[in-house]
Amino acid sequence: MKCHEIRNLALAYLDSELDAKTSQEIQLHLQSCGECAQLFEREEKFNECLSKVLGVGQPTPALWEEIESRLRHQHRSAWLFPRWRAVALGSFVVLILAGWLTGLIGSRFGASSLDLAQAVVKDHREFLQGKITPEFKGALPDEVAKKLGERLDAAAFDKIPSTGRFRSEGARLCHVGGVPVAWTLGRYDDVPVSVIVFKRSELEHFPKTERRLETGEPIVCTRTGHFQFAVRFAGDHVVCAIADTSKQTLEDLVRSVL
Amino acid sequence: MVREDEQPADRFLALLRPIERDLEVYCRRLVWNEHDFRDAIQNAVMRGFKAFDRYHDDTNFRAWMFKILTNETFALNRKYARAAKHEFHLDPEELAVLPAPQSASAETDWLAAPGALREALDECLVAALQTLTDTERAVLLLRAIGEFRYVDIAESLAIPLGSVMGNLSRARLKMRNALQRSQSRTAP
Numbered sequence: 001m002k003c004h005e006i007r008n009l010a011l012a013y014l015d016s017e018l019d020a021k022t023s024q025e026i027q028l029h030l031q032s033c034g035e036c037a038q039l040f041e042r043e044e045k046f047n048e049c050l051s052k053v054l055g056v057g058q059p060t061p062a063l064w065e066e067i068e069s070r071l072r073h074q075h076r077s078a079w080l081f082p083r084w085r086a087v088a089l090g091s092f093v094v095l096i097l098a099g100w101l102t103g104l105i106g107s108r109f110g111a112s113s114l115d116l117a118q119a120v121v122k123d124h125r126e127f128l129q130g131k132i133t134p135e136f137k138g139a140l141p142d143e144v145a146k147k148l149g150e151r152l153d154a155a156a157f158d159k160i161p162s163t164g165r166f167r168s169e170g171a172r173l174c175h176v177g178g179v180p181v182a183w184t185l186g187r188y189d190d191v192p193v194s195v196i197v198f199k200r201s202e203l204e205h206f207p208k209t210e211r212r213l214e215t216g217e218p219i220v221c222t223r224t225g226h227f228q229f230a231v232r233f234a235g236d237h238v239v240c241a242i243a244d245t246s247k248q249t250l251e252d253l254v255r256s257v258l
Numbered sequence: 259m260v261r262e263d264e265q266p267a268d269r270f271l272a273l274l275r276p277i278e279r280d281l282e283v284y285c286r287r288l289v290w291n292e293h294d295f296r297d298a299i300q301n302a303v304m305r306g307f308k309a310f311d312r313y314h315d316d317t318n319f320r321a322w323m324f325k326i327l328t329n330e331t332f333a334l335n336r337k338y339a340r341a342a343k344h345e346f347h348l349d350p351e352e353l354a355v356l357p358a359p360q361s362a363s364a365e366t367d368w369l370a371a372p373g374a375l376r377e378a379l380d381e382c383l384v385a386a387l388q389t390l391t392d393t394e395r396a397v398l399l400l401r402a403i404g405e406f407r408y409v410d411i412a413e414s415l416a417i418p419l420g421s422v423m424g425n426l427s428r429a430r431l432k433m434r435n436a437l438q439r440s441q442s443r444t445a446p
């Protein structure tokens with residue numbers, strides 16, 4: 001082989017990717033050709049250095065711990081799924097029967113199949129039009145606290161974005177698809193945002209969202225018209241937000257809720 | 259019942275733990291946007307676990323996870339549409355040109371560099387990596403960090419073997435040039 005042919009194979013030779021015969025041929029050439037030998041030596045040194053610096057780094061323990069716990073949680077919910085489905089199917093049949101008997105089937109069924117994003121976008125539009133305004137600012141007033149009942153707790157009103165780019169304009173108690181929610185109205189870099197928080201046990205009213213969150217997706221996003229919607233679990237609550245902004249922005253916002 | 263049920267997660271984690279570091283280092287170098295690496299890793303692990311029942315013991319778990327992670331990272335990188343997507347072919351002319359020997363110590367010095375210089379080097383490295391296309395970067399990193407053979411890399415990225423060599427050689431050449439440029443800028 002000539003010098004240029006040998007040099008074409010330098011990479012594969014140094015990576016030990018050549019067959020024995022070709023390798024040997026190159027080895028012989030390098031013994032007799034100083035110029036190629038020098039090139040190969042420098043190439044080898046560079047590749048070694050490069051691999052070494054590229055491979056430097058330590059894992060992030062918090063990330064892997066989070067992954068591990070999510071993995072175990074997902075595994076448990078996968079195990080529970082068939083039983084949950086059986087129960088749900090049972091109550092679904094009862095619901096249909098009850099609905100048929102009472103003539104309420106349309107409204108009951110409609111409410112339970114309403115997707116969370118679609119439910120929320122309507123109210124967010126009303127907020128933008130000034131039809132929905134905050135009831136209070138700051139701490140939860142007693143008269144609102146009295147109206148909460150068992151389906152919503154005061155802690156839901158504390159779940160607001162912690163990022164400095166979010167400014168709350170106040171909050172109110174609302175109902176979304178029949179579910180009581182803590183609704184915080186605010187701005188993120190001047191873009192109006194609705195942040196909606198409710199109890200995790202109420203998520204069954206939004207089966208599409210529930211299914212996606214239960215498969216372990218950390219933040220579930222969707223677009224409704226020109227609005228971006230994002231939702232995630234935060235302890236015993238479900239936190240979601242909607243705004244006319246990018247997916248990345250809304251993910252950051254929702255992630256910042258403590 | 260519960261004991262039996264814990265097994266897939268335990269088996270999966272037992273295989274995953276030894277390669278966590280390599281997966282993370284690989285992913286951090288492969289993403290366009292450094293903030294994406296967590297999402298890429300989380301998505302990849304969840305995807306891997308969901309497909310774990312289709313995983314067989316004779317499959318190379320390491321190669322399998324690297325492949326999934328590569329796909330997840332590429333998916334996130336696509337948001338940044340900075341790298342043009344095109345298929346590569348061997349370019350004999352480019353391959354034939356091995357850089358001529360230059361001042362001998364230039365590129366090896368930076369390895370011994372301590373502290374602050376090391377950080378500056380890492381910046382250079384990130385900048386140099388960004389001159390590569392997604393495929394070039396993946397091939398380079400799968401070899402350097404994953405220590406995979408060319409055939410495994412070809413399989414992982416679904417590209418021909420010749421394309422692995424072409425991309426690898428272009429990637430190393432680009433890295434060398436970019437690092438030499440930054441070296442000459444920072445050298446006294």
Ligand SMILES: [Zn+2]
Pocket residue numbers: 002003006029033035036037
């Ligand atoms: Zn020669």
